[in-house]
Every structure is written in structure tokens, then in C-alpha cells.
Amino acid sequence: MVSKDDKQSSPSRLLGLTEIAGRWSTSRTTAQRALDQGGVRPLFLTGKKRGIRRYRESDVLAFERARQT
Numbered sequence: 001m002v003s004k005d006d007k008q009s010s011p012s013r014l015l016g017l018t019e020i021a022g023r024w025s026t027s028r029t030t031a032q033r034a035l036d037q038g039g040v041r042p043l044f045l046t047g048k049k050r051g052i053r054r055y056r057e058s059d060v061l062a063f064e065r066a067r068q069t
Contacts (some may be wrong), residue, residue, distance in 0.1 A: 014057065015054060015060055016053070033037055038063050042054060042055055
């Protein structure tokens with residue numbers, strides 16, 4: 001059986017801009033701009049450009065590692 005913690009550390013977990021901005025202690029706009037400039041592509045859950053925007057956790061973690069070097 002998969003525990004709740006295992007689900008959260010799954011590579012397919014999706015993060016919203018609010019959660020990413022909280023991780024980086026910045027605004028949602030700044031987080032979105034950094035992700036866009038870094039080439040991290042969002043997933044639009046509603047299929048529309050102005051819909052619900054989420055990012056794969058694995059992509060965000062890779063972006064964070066790249067910025068640290």
C-alpha cells in the first residue's frame with residue numbers, strides 16, 4: 001500500500017505557482033517569469049492557455065538544481 005508521503009514525493013506530482021513561489025519566497029509573478037525564462041513548460045489542466053497552470057515537480061527540481069550551479 002502506498003502511503004500519503006510516498007504519493008507526495010512521486011515524480012508525477014504537480015505544483016502550482018503559489019506553492020513554487022512559497023518554496024522560493026517570492027511572488028507568483030516572479031516565479032512564473034523565472035520558470036518561463038528557464039524553459040520549464042506548464043501543464044494546463046483545463047486545456048486553455050488561461051486555465052489551471054501546474055508544473056511537474058521533477059521539472060521544478062531540475063530547474064532549481066540548474067540554478068544552484
